[in-house]
Amino acid sequence: MKTQxxxxxxxxxxxxxxxxxADENISPxxxxxxxxxxxxxxxxxxxxxxxxxxxxxxxLRTKVNAxxxxxxxxxxxxxxxxxxxxxxxxxxxTLMELSAGGDLDAIRREVLKAVNLPVGNVPLYQAFKETGRxxxxxxxxxxxxxxxxxxxxxxxxxxxxxxxxxxxxxxxxRLRKQGFRYGGLASKGGTFMVAWMDATGKENPLYEQFDxxxxxxxxxxxxxxxxxxxxxxxxxxxxxxxxxxxxxxNCELAExxxxxxxxxxxxxxxxxxxxxxxxxxxxxxxxxxxxxxxVLGPLPAxxxxxxxxxxxxxGAATSSWHGADLVCYIxxxxxxxxxxxxxxxEGVRAxxxxxxxxxxxxxxxxxxxxxxxxxxxxxxxxxxxxxxLMFPEVAKQMRRExxxxxxxxxTMCGDFCAMKKGMEVFADDIKYDxxxx
Ligand code: SF4
Numbered sequence: 001m002k003t004q005x006x007x008x009x010x011x012x013x014x015x016x017x018x019x020x021x022a023d024e025n026i027s028p029x030x031x032x033x034x035x036x037x038x039x040x041x042x043x044x045x046x047x048x049x050x051x052x053x054x055x056x057x058x059x060l061r062t063k064v065n066a067x068x069x070x071x072x073x074x075x076x077x078x079x080x081x082x083x084x085x086x087x088x089x090x091x092x093x094t095l096m097e098l099s100a101g102g103d104l105d106a107i108r109r110e111v112l113k114a115v116n117l118p119v120g121n122v123p124l125y126q127a128f129k130e131t132g133r134x135x136x137x138x139x140x141x142x143x144x145x146x147x148x149x150x151x152x153x154x155x156x157x158x159x160x161x162x163x164x165x166x167x168x169x170x171x172x173x174r175l176r177k178q179g180f181r182y183g184g185l186a187s188k189g190g191t192f193m194v195a196w197m198d199a200t201g202k203e204n205p206l207y208e209q210f211d212x213x214x215x216x217x218x219x220x221x222x223x224x225x226x227x228x229x230x231x232x233x234x235x236x237x238x239x240x241x242x243x244x245x246x247x248x249x250n251c252e253l254a255e256x257x258x259x260x261x262x263x264x265x266x267x268x269x270x271x272x273x274x275x276x277x278x279x280x281x282x283x284x285x286x287x288x289x290x291x292x293x294x295v296l297g298p299l300p301a302x303x304x305x306x307x308x309x310x311x312x313x314x315g316a317a318t319s320s321w322h323g324a325d326l327v328c329y330i331x332x333x334x335x336x337x338x339x340x341x342x343x344x345x346e347g348v349r350a351x352x353x354x355x356x357x358x359x360x361x362x363x364x365x366x367x368x369x370x371x372x373x374x375x376x377x378x379x380x381x382x383x384x385x386x387x388x389l390m391f392p393e394v395a396k397q398m399r400r401e402x403x404x405x406x407x408x409x410x411t412m413c414g415d416f417c418a419m420k421k422g423m424e425v426f427a428d429d430i431k432y433d434x435x436x437x
C-alpha cells in the first residue's frame with residue numbers, strides 16, 4: 001500500500017485529495033502537488049472505514065484538534081465517548097485519544113467507533129502506563145514492547161500519532177547544562193522518556209530506530225507527528241537551548257521521514273510569549289522544509305489558569321495567522337483538572353474562533369463572511385446575521401432572554417442605537433462594494 005505522499009509523488013490525485021480540494025475550494029492538482037512536497041498531510045488510515053479526510057497544511061484552513069482521555073483519578077469510558085462526540089459536534093477537525101487510566105485498548109476502540117474524525121494518540125502513554133502496572137516501574141519499558149504496541153494501536157485505525165523521536169541524549173545534556181528549567185517539563189510522554197533514558201543510560205529507541213518508526217507509520221499511512229517532548233512549560237523557558245535542540249532534530253527527522261515516503265508533521269512549542277510566536281513558526285517552517293506545524297496553544301502567559309482556553313486562544317490566533325496548520329485546543333481546566341464535557345465544548349469553541357481570527361489575517365481573500373455578518377448587523381437583519389455567526393444558537397438565546405422594546409435594536413443601547421441612527425442618515429448612500437479591491 002502506498003501513502004498519500006507516495007501516491008501524490010506518482011502524480012495521482014487520490015479520493016482523499018479530491019475530498020480535501022472540495023472542502024477547501026482549492027484545485028485537486030494544487031492539493032496533490034503540496035502533498036507530494038510534504039507541505040500538506042492527510043491523516044486517513046485506510047483500515048478505518050467511514051473516516052473523514054482532513055487536509056492539514058499550506059494554504060488550507062487552520063484545523064483544530066481536541067484531546068480527550070482518562071486519567072488514573074477520573075476514568076469513565078462513557079464520559080470520554082461523550083466528550084469525543086461533543087468535540088465532533090462542535091466542529092473539531094481531529095481528535096486525540098490520550099487516555100492514561102483504565103483499559104486503554106477498550107477506550108481507544110470505543111472512541112474510534114463513536115466518531116468519524118481522524119483520531120490520533122501518543123503511544124508512549126500506554127507503553128509507560130502498562131510497563132508501570134507490570135513492573136511497578138515505567139523505566140523498565142522494553143523498546144520491543146513499545147514498537148509492538150505502536151503497531152497494535154495503528155491496526156485499530158489511528159490516523160496520526162505524536163511520537164517523541166526528537167529527544168536524545170544531546171537534548172537531555174542541554175537541559176542539565178542550562179540548569180533545568182523554571183517551569184519543569186510539560187510533556188508526559190516526553191518526560192517519562194527522559195526518565196527512561198536517565199535510568200537506563202541508553203539512547204531513545206524512537207530516535208535510534210527512527211526508520212522503524214517511519215516504516216510502521218507508512219504501513220498504515222498514518223501521519224507521524226514529531227512530538228514536542230521538551231516543549232516549554234513556562235514562557236521563561238521558551239526557546240531555551242533544550243527546546244531548540246529538539247526542534248532542530250524534529251525538523252531534520254521530518255525531512256528524513258518524507259524521504260522514506262511517510263507523511264510528517266512537526267509539533268511545538270508549548271508556552272511562548274506572544275512576541276516570539278511568529279519567529280517560532282518561521283523557524284519550524286524554514287528548518288523542516290515547510291512541514292505542517294501542529295501547535296499546542298501556544299500559551300503566551302503562565303498566570304491565566306481557569307481561563308487558559310482564552311490564554312491559548314490568543315496564542316492560537318497569533319500562531320494560525322503566522323502559519324501554524326493544526327492547533328490543539330486548550331480547555332478552561334488546563335493545568336487544573338481533567339476536562340469535563342463542558343470544558344471540551346468551551347475549548348473547541350474558543351479554539352475555532354481563535355483560528356478563524358488567525359485565518360482572516362493569513363488569508364485576506366477569505367473574509368467574505370465577516371463582511372456579510374457586518375452588513376447584516378448594520379441593517380439589523382438579525383436572522384440573516386445568525387447565518388454568518390459561528391455560534392448562532394448562543395446569539396439567539398442571549399437576544400431572546402434579553403428582549404428589547406423595539407424589535408430592530410437590542411438591549412445594549414435601546415433607543416440610543418447607533419446602527420439605527422446611522423442607517424437613518426446614510427441609507428441612500430450605501431453601495432455593496434464600498435471600496436473596490
Ligand atoms: S442597540 Fe447598540 S448594540 Fe444593539 S444593535 Fe443597536 S447599536 Fe448595536
